[in-house]
Amino acid sequence: MNLTAQYIQKSRALLDTIEAQTETIQQAATWFSRTILAGRMVHLFGSGHSRIMVEEMWPRYGSFAGFNPIVELSLSFHNLVVGANGQRQAMFLENVPGLAPRILRNYDLSNLDSALIISSSGCNVVPIEMAELFQQQGVKVVALISKQHADKSTSKRPDGKKLSDFADLVMDTGAPVGDAMITVPGLDTPVAPGSTVGGAVVVNCIKAELARLLTEAGQPPNVLSAANVVGSERAVTLFESAYDEHAHRLAKLYQNVGIPSYVSEQADTLIPQRL
Template identity: 50%
Template sequence: MRWIRRAVELLGEIERTQEEAIEAAATIAARVIGSGGVVHTFGTGHSRMAVEEMFPRYGSYPGFHPVVELSMTFYTQVGGANGMRQAMFIERVEGLAEQILANYELRPTDAAIVFSVSGLNAVPIEMAMGLRKAGVPVIAVTSMRETNAVEPGHPSGTRLADHADVVIDLCTPVGDALCGIDGLTEPVGPRQHGGRRRRGQRDQGPYGRAAGRGRPGSAGHLQRQARRAAASRGAVRGRLSGARPQGGRGAEKAMSVLVAVSHGGIGSACVGR
């Protein structure tokens, strides 16, 4: 039950520190949708889960437009064709965001939410840059601890948070793992993979693996990845099943649950960074 306690503590931190940001984001979204606009939502990797949860469903608000690129989010294969190595490479490709945005008519009467735990990869950063260039207000959902743990690697020297009108901090720890286990050198529950190496951290490869856990592509490694992904998806959906926006303060609370559960180290073994 230690993980549940830590998850509740994390939600409490979000409630204490992010109310103003969540209210500002909710105000932007309500204004845009109420005047006939849409709120574009974007994320790579497992950040796609937050995008999908914003898609119209029973009890939710219409007006959110998901932008989902399968090349960076289609996680049915761990290795091989459409595998995670390719997806994690693609989300770092500079210039791709511009090509994605070229498919849409961007209007200043719309808004956007960009999800990225680290806020360091090229595609989320450049999505925010392109949206703001078009006059679209941007809400960034990111972990400030994670994003400030290393120097930005983007040629602009910036992070996702630098290109947002509102920043919602996920309050997650560096590495996005909540609990330590005897005998393991790294915290777990869940483990945040991918992203850039952190200060003082040895290179663990694209899967963030510790020595002795099996090389990528091995049977043991693939089984662990599959079990972790299945458990994480179930945890997210279970926690979100009770979040039904009802307007006003309820909408803000629902957004905070969505933000925390889908990206706060509570319900996803995130790869999208």
């Protein structure tokens, strides 16, 4: 069997693993629907290449508002590889204790919120601390890991706890230990990872189930759609509506954050005065 066929075959096996988690996917979608219907947001976080799944969820075609993508460039900007803003720094920073609370200090969290935290190993400090802090605020946490890889990995936290220890629900990408799925003859290290394939399938299954639940609840989402599918005029309307809804939801995360000010205390009663 050629290597292309091998990768496709192994990817089909990932799909089988994901299909076996249908009830778990539906549970995640149910929690997320409650958050969105309450006017709040589902927080998305992933460091390193887990950022890919954050962007797969929102914003892109076939997606809709209701998600807060928390993407820290210091943890996920890989383009330069070396030098300033290089990969070494990002890999170091994702294991620095105390960074997660500084990130979440920017948001006014509610127990109506929910969160999806993505980490293939489930062992890096920042994603674990994010999940821990969310749970402390009463936020439901869904973790997306690669179970085989996570089980064989060692947590970077001194107490040995992993992302799964701070998750109300755990989902599996199906990827193997080490992530890479293909062994090349004459090469002693495998290539071609699988967690991105599995992770993208999981988040899109959640998205589909979630769209169904919102529609059944009488609040069908404004889905970012291509003009060659819905027509140019409707495509523009959907884009503008979805982005505006995102802004309105995001405003709630900032309005009462941290130390109160006269603006937050009187947000609904301020009357402009002539100077």
